[in-house]
Amino acid sequence: MSPASISFRRPSADRLLYRALAVSAGAVAAILALILVYLTAASASLLFADAGLWRLDWHPSLGAYGLLAMLVGSLTVSALALLFAVPPGLVLAIWGRFFAPPWLGGLYRGAMGLLASIPSVVYGFWGLVTLVPWLNRWAPPGASLLAAALVLALMILPILVLQADLALDEARRRHLPAAMALGASVSGTVRRVLLPTAAPELLPAVLLQLGRALGETMAVLMVAGNVVQLPATITSPIRTLTANIALEMAYASGAHQTALFASGWLLLVLVTLIMLGARAMAGRFGAGPAGEGRGDAR
Amino acid sequence: MKLVPRNLFFVVTLVAALFAAGCSRQSGEHLVLTGSSTIAPLATVLAERFEAAHPGVKVDVQAGGSARGVADVRQGLANIGMVSRALKADEGDLVADTIAQDGIAMIVHRDNPVAALTREQIIAIYTGKLRDWKAVGGTDAPITVVNKAEGRSTLELFLSHLKLEAPAIRADVVIGDNQQGIKTVAGNPQAIGYVSIGTAEYEAGRGTPVRLLPLDGVEPSTATVAAGRFPLSRPLNLVHRGELSGIARDFVAFARSPQVNDLVTGQYFVPPAVR
Amino acid sequence: MRVEALDRAGRSDRLHGRWMGLLAMLTLLVPLLLIGELLVDGLPALGADFLLSAPTDAGLGGGIGSVLVSTLWVLAVCLGVVLPLGLGCALFLVEHVRAGSRLERALQLTLDVLGGVPSIVFGLFGNRFFAVELGLGFSILSGGLTLACMVLPLFIRAAEQSLRQCPTGYRQAAAALALSRWGFARRILLPTAAPGIALGVVLASGRALAETAVLLFTAGYVTRWPGSWFDSGRTLAVHIYDLAMNVSGGSTNAAATALVLLVLAIGIQALAVALGRISRGVSA
Numbered sequence: 001m002s003p004a005s006i007s008f009r010r011p012s013a014d015r016l017l018y019r020a021l022a023v024s025a026g027a028v029a030a031i032l033a034l035i036l037v038y039l040t041a042a043s044a045s046l047l048f049a050d051a052g053l054w055r056l057d058w059h060p061s062l063g064a065y066g067l068l069a070m071l072v073g074s075l076t077v078s079a080l081a082l083l084f085a086v087p088p089g090l091v092l093a094i095w096g097r098f099f100a101p102p103w104l105g106g107l108y109r110g111a112m113g114l115l116a117s118i119p120s121v122v123y124g125f126w127g128l129v130t131l132v133p134w135l136n137r138w139a140p141p142g143a144s145l146l147a148a149a150l151v152l153a154l155m156i157l158p159i160l161v162l163q164a165d166l167a168l169d170e171a172r173r174r175h176l177p178a179a180m181a182l183g184a185s186v187s188g189t190v191r192r193v194l195l196p197t198a199a200p201e202l203l204p205a206v207l208l209q210l211g212r213a214l215g216e217t218m219a220v221l222m223v224a225g226n227v228v229q230l231p232a233t234i235t236s237p238i239r240t241l242t243a244n245i246a247l248e249m250a251y252a253s254g255a256h257q258t259a260l261f262a263s264g265w266l267l268l269v270l271v272t273l274i275m276l277g278a279r280a281m282a283g284r285f286g287a288g289p290a291g292e293g294r295g296d297a298r
Numbered sequence: 299m300k301l302v303p304r305n306l307f308f309v310v311t312l313v314a315a316l317f318a319a320g321c322s323r324q325s326g327e328h329l330v331l332t333g334s335s336t337i338a339p340l341a342t343v344l345a346e347r348f349e350a351a352h353p354g355v356k357v358d359v360q361a362g363g364s365a366r367g368v369a370d371v372r373q374g375l376a377n378i379g380m381v382s383r384a385l386k387a388d389e390g391d392l393v394a395d396t397i398a399q400d401g402i403a404m405i406v407h408r409d410n411p412v413a414a415l416t417r418e419q420i421i422a423i424y425t426g427k428l429r430d431w432k433a434v435g436g437t438d439a440p441i442t443v444v445n446k447a448e449g450r451s452t453l454e455l456f457l458s459h460l461k462l463e464a465p466a467i468r469a470d471v472v473i474g475d476n477q478q479g480i481k482t483v484a485g486n487p488q489a490i491g492y493v494s495i496g497t498a499e500y501e502a503g504r505g506t507p508v509r510l511l512p513l514d515g516v517e518p519s520t521a522t523v524a525a526g527r528f529p530l531s532r533p534l535n536l537v538h539r540g541e542l543s544g545i546a547r548d549f550v551a552f553a554r555s556p557q558v559n560d561l562v563t564g565q566y567f568v569p570p571a572v573r
Numbered sequence: 574m575r576v577e578a579l580d581r582a583g584r585s586d587r588l589h590g591r592w593m594g595l596l597a598m599l600t601l602l603v604p605l606l607l608i609g610e611l612l613v614d615g616l617p618a619l620g621a622d623f624l625l626s627a628p629t630d631a632g633l634g635g636g637i638g639s640v641l642v643s644t645l646w647v648l649a650v651c652l653g654v655v656l657p658l659g660l661g662c663a664l665f666l667v668e669h670v671r672a673g674s675r676l677e678r679a680l681q682l683t684l685d686v687l688g689g690v691p692s693i694v695f696g697l698f699g700n701r702f703f704a705v706e707l708g709l710g711f712s713i714l715s716g717g718l719t720l721a722c723m724v725l726p727l728f729i730r731a732a733e734q735s736l737r738q739c740p741t742g743y744r745q746a747a748a749a750l751a752l753s754r755w756g757f758a759r760r761i762l763l764p765t766a767a768p769g770i771a772l773g774v775v776l777a778s779g780r781a782l783a784e785t786a787v788l789l790f791t792a793g794y795v796t797r798w799p800g801s802w803f804d805s806g807r808t809l810a811v812h813i814y815d816l817a818m819n820v821s822g823g824s825t826n827a828a829a830t831a832l833v834l835l836v837l838a839i840g841i842q843a844l845a846v847a848l849g850r851i852s853r854g855v856s857a
Contacts (some may be wrong), residue, residue, distance in 0.1 A: 013755045014755050016757045021661045022669070024658045025680060035698050038702065064465075091596055095590070111414070114839055114842065117836075119831070141470040166769060207689075209411065210689070214691065245694075246693055250364065271686055274689075279678065374704070477817060500821045
């Protein structure tokens with residue numbers, strides 16, 4: 001039974017509450033709509049003209065506004081960051097909840113909460129001063145796709161661990177006692193019961209971090225190298241759409257500025273498509289036997 | 299149950315009181331400067347001293363880039379814009395007052411044995427024809443070319459000095475602010491880049507492993523910029539539209555007066571030669 | 574035979590526990606190094622004076638008192654909007670929207686997309702909408718409201734997750750006792766979910782504190798002590814950014830400011846955890 005399907009008595013206070021809640025949900029949708037309208041309006045003159053946005057060459061001084069290379073850059077760097085962050089994130093959440101002594105697990109989660117609030121500038125600075133010179137020793141110039149993905153992974157890991165922990169904790173309360181009573185090992189229970197149960201809860205958390213990786217600006221700007229090109233190897237410098245906005249917005253005017261707004265618009269559309277796809281995929285998984293985690297109607 | 303409305307009432311009152319306290323906009327004259335993040339720290343210091351000398355006056359400085367300075371002045375959002383370059387041909391509606399000069403220096407890592415580069419060598423390096431330090435008398439290592447992002451006035455100045463077009467440049471790293479350039483070169487013994495001369499001089503002086511290269515035989519320093527001998531320099535401007543009046547005019551005059559030379563040099567810029 | 578199986582299970586758990594623990598410590602290594610560097614660079618500059626005075630000389634002199642106050646004001650505006658709006662939206666999602674319905678999918682997608690909007694776009698939007706269209710100018714209000722838009726999805730996710738954890742049995746019991754939904758939400762649901770909501774507050778304020786690009790375009794760059802909600806005020810993250818990137822010789826004070834930011838984050842976390850515990854304790 002889904003929580004919403006249990007019927008309560010409905011006195012007038014509830015109707016008022018319903019209205020208030022619906023309004024706040026509507027407000028959230030309105031914010032997104034406002035942003036969409038604003039971005040579309042600001043980039044319309046290039047978006048709906050044949051301005052070559054889908055080409056590779058970005059030379060604003062010559063009127064070439066190709067965004068394709070940066071689109072690829074944004075996608076690869078975020079995918080790589082997730083690849084680096086999600087498996088360890090899951091392992092750490094599992095360790096903190098099931099294997100570490102409770103005091104240590106609590107302390108670890110506290111540390112993660114703390115790390116989550118380090119400004120990205122600080123992470124970016126560490127990347128620029130420590131990571132990039134280190135990578136430069138064996139793969140010049142050091143500032144690269146790899147450096148950016150590593151810094152991003154480090155940045156999104158704390159929140160990922162905390163959100164995975166929330167989802168696992170719920171699954172644990174439901175199923176761990178039963179599994180333990182059957183004499184199963186904790187590791188086996190986690191793998192076969194708790195992870196599948198928590199999977200539908202984990203997905204939105206991962207998606208949120210994917211969104212953050214796609215949207216991160218300052219840290220990526222400092223370590224990615226920012227050369228507009230398709231990455232040939234993992235150590236090639238790349239530029240992302242966000243870095244493009246941050247690097248040039250302050251000095252752009254006219255069509256150049258419009259092209260930067262189009263970068264933002266493209267990113268937003270990209271995020272929407274990815275989220276739609278992921279939701280559709282999750283819907284398919286959710287229908288399976290493991291999809292019980294979030295209300296049973298799914 | 300009865301507690302809740304009372305609590306709610308308390309909270310609402312508190313919030314309302316806070317807002318009421320916060321809503322009292324102070325009167326007095328207000329000046330808004332927006333624009334270049336290179337000029338913003340200098341403008342902040344100027345504003346501080348100006349406010350001290352003119353009680354009741356507030357000068358708000360907002361950073362965000364030269365383009366924003368121009369746009370905000372045109373839209374009337376700011377009284378004065380900060381622009382870290384000379385005005386362009388299509389900006390004839392604005393008036394610029396130079397408050398400082400800034401030079402652009404080529405920098406390499408301190409451990410790089412190359413003492414100087416000719417103009418042709420720099421062009422060859424930046425266009426990707428020369429990929430190894432060995433060819434210019436250095437160690438056998440690939441060159442990491444550090445370039446500035448499109449639209450930045452330092453890039454435009456650098457390109458026009460070398461008579462290059464932006465697409466001809468083959469960069470390995472593209473950077474934004476000065477400090478990013480310094481840190482990139484300091485962390486990479488094979489790198490070459492160009493940054494604001496005052497910043498480079500200051501960093502090299504306090505032990506950061508970067509070295510300034512002479513340009514066309516002229517020693518790179520704030521002194522040669524001040525003397526007008528250094529070939530790569532740019533004005534830092536305060537721009538406005540039409541006649542300035544009252545407090546804004548006073549501020550621009552104050553920013554151009556010799557009494558703030560210490561503030562200009564304190565931010566590692568060069569006071570304009572003619573006052 | 575059974576004992577043997579249990580023994581085997583125990584052994585494999587110890588093994589797994591060990592390598593996971595090792596990984597956990599390794600992952601902490603880099604952030605710890607990072608914080609260590611901040612301590613070495615910034616600690617000498619820290620002192621009561623630093624915390625209480627306004628910056629002078631573009632941040633090279635003086636302290637960060639006014640910046641700290643502006644940051645807290647911006648955060649207060651942000652949380653003041655996010656808490657009611659976010660809780661409302663999360664409650665609506667959990668209590669009134671049937672799982673799997675079209676409305677649910679639409680709302681979930683909205684949250685995902687909003688969470689994926691790059692912060693710099695929020696900055697440009699906030700500048701246009703709050704500062705220019707609504708006439709708030711560069712102000713603490715503009716900054717806080719824009720930040721609120723940005724951290725809403727993060728907070729709603731955390732709140733939603735913890736609200737869903739409330740066992741179905743509680744609902745059925747409450748419905749059987751003829752409790753109104755409002756009564757159920759207030760007396761049972763929210764207290765049960767309080768620790769999760771507290772975590773949401775921690776995450777949201779952490780992101781808000783760490784944000785630079787958004788605030789540069791909305792709350793602004795002014796280092797004066799804020800006198801009203803309509804004053805422009807520089808936040809800690811913007812101050813760090815400016816000192817590190819634009820001011821020669823600013824790195825010591827940048828590190829010291831980053832330390833203060835970290836301490837502030839710890840404080841908020843401790844407060845939120847304590848509040849979460851208290852409200853859960855009251856309900857029990």
